[in-house]
Amino acid sequence: MILTDEQRLIRDTARAFARDVLAPGAEARAKAKAIEPEVLAQMGELGFLGMTVPEDLGGVGADYVAYALALMEVAAGDGAVSTVMSVHNAPFNAILQRFGSPDQQARVLRPAAEGAFIGAFALTEPQAGSDAAAIRTRARRQGAGYVIDGEKVFITSGAIAGWAILFARMEGASGKDGITAFLTPTDAPGYVVTRVEDKLGQDASDTAALRFDGLEIPEDLRIGEEGAGYRIALSSLETGRIGIAAQAVGMAQAALDIALAYAQQRQSFGKPLVAHQAVGFRLADARTKLEAARQLVLNAARLKDAGIPCLTEAAMAKLYASEAAESICSDAIQTLGGYGYTADYPLGRIWRDVRVCQIYEGTSDIQKLLILRGMTA
């Protein structure tokens, strides 16, 4: 795809930032299970935390192609950081941009887009993952506001976020139409982080379990109408999926770069590894898969920019990119042999980091369901 000047410049800034700041600290971040606040602050200053929010709401006003390109580069530097950036931009910002009241946009979206804090999206519950309509967190009216009780799990940035968008079922209501979306500052009494998950990868990005314990939310922090929550939750899935797919492409690119450099430099049987056709062809295949994944992502982003529905395209991009990325990372490890399996190289971490791309924001199976639905509708 041929890029505009802005898209190219945004990619270049993301690439330089990822190379200079993110990649060198990725291992330490994973060990510390945290992202340095100054790194997130710098990302805010550079505009990575408000990419598609319009300028008059405090954001950059970039298109989704530029957003996908930036996420690819950030993910190539540190997959865990790209997850925080992805959730913050969409769904968090994207929902407030589309459904937030002018007051919510001024109070919450503007500082979010400027990077003053990180946003979280609290939908999933222990018994409601892919089946999001099955959530049980309750909201009941109290005076001019609401009181929320319930539990959430697997909430990205749930522990470090400054604000969260959460979804709850109105008392006595059932089904999709009973769900309402709310905004809450995370320092509100009743917002309790009960646990931060130990995970296979992406250690620097916190994945939290939350309990809402009589969490009071004033009426002006309800997003949209009562009962509009399910539609709001689903609204940003296209962009969320483009984001995850872009992350997968970026991480796979980082792995392939390492494998290619190693294969060109390492000698065996009197020639560089890459000159052995078994190794060279494996890399050529990986490069081809990566390019196919990249084009699927950029195509979905371009459709989104043109205002054309792209649910199927975004699902295909996420399905293909996340699965191709795991296989590319595995091939990269294979190329380095024993060294690929050691912690001397970051391939093991990248492989573990990229695995979740087949799970969060809709599993591969859910993507297939959506693609099939598009074919048979």
Added chain:
Amino acid sequence: MKVLVPVKRVIDYNVKVRVKTDGSGVDLANVKMSMNPFDEIAVEEAIRLKEAGTVSEIVAVSIGVKQAQETLRTALAMGADRAILIVAADDVHTDIEPLAVAKLLKAVIDAEDPGLVIAGKQAIDNDMNATGQMLAALTGWAQATFASELKVEGEHALVTREVDGGLQTIKVKMPAIVTVDLRLNEPRYASLPNIMKAKKKPLEEKTPADYGVDVTPRLEVLKTSEPPARAAGVKVGSVDELITKLKDEAGVL
């Protein structure tokens, strides 16, 4: 005060260059190109002077193929105010020689009347290190090369230069030509909001004919070749052997 910053589009410093099979130069087809790193430092210094209130306007100039427009957009995104592109070649492999560049920059200076020119000390492609000096000769302005520190004081610029064996600080009367070295500053990333704003900044397109300058090459490249492959090292058995080798074979002790 207005500052002029010339910027050159060169092969990205991260790219491993390949010599063309006919030896006529370096292969630039489908290779990532970027702003010459020394020019990035020059742009950054101009922006810092503007932020300090010393400079009111930064004009970036590039001379080369039409694609050098990308390099100017980078300068605008970093913080330059407007840009002039002088399209002097159709083929990316055509390099405009330092004297032609200096003549064109002289013509731009005549039109723009800047108080200071901040330029990279050299471009990392041909390593000529000549344009700034030639421009000083053509304009009759003072020159301060290899700057590692730049201070503007009234009508003078105080420039610390990196010279063999140490640092030298000189005071030059402005208008002046300053060429910058690696340690002057660390260029900023172009922020995303500034990249979007750069779209609206003016970029004027010119040709050498507009300035009456002939850019026909005067030099002929006879041959370009790869540096010789590094020979394998040797293992030494003891400290004594190492010292003997350093003395007798390497001649460094």
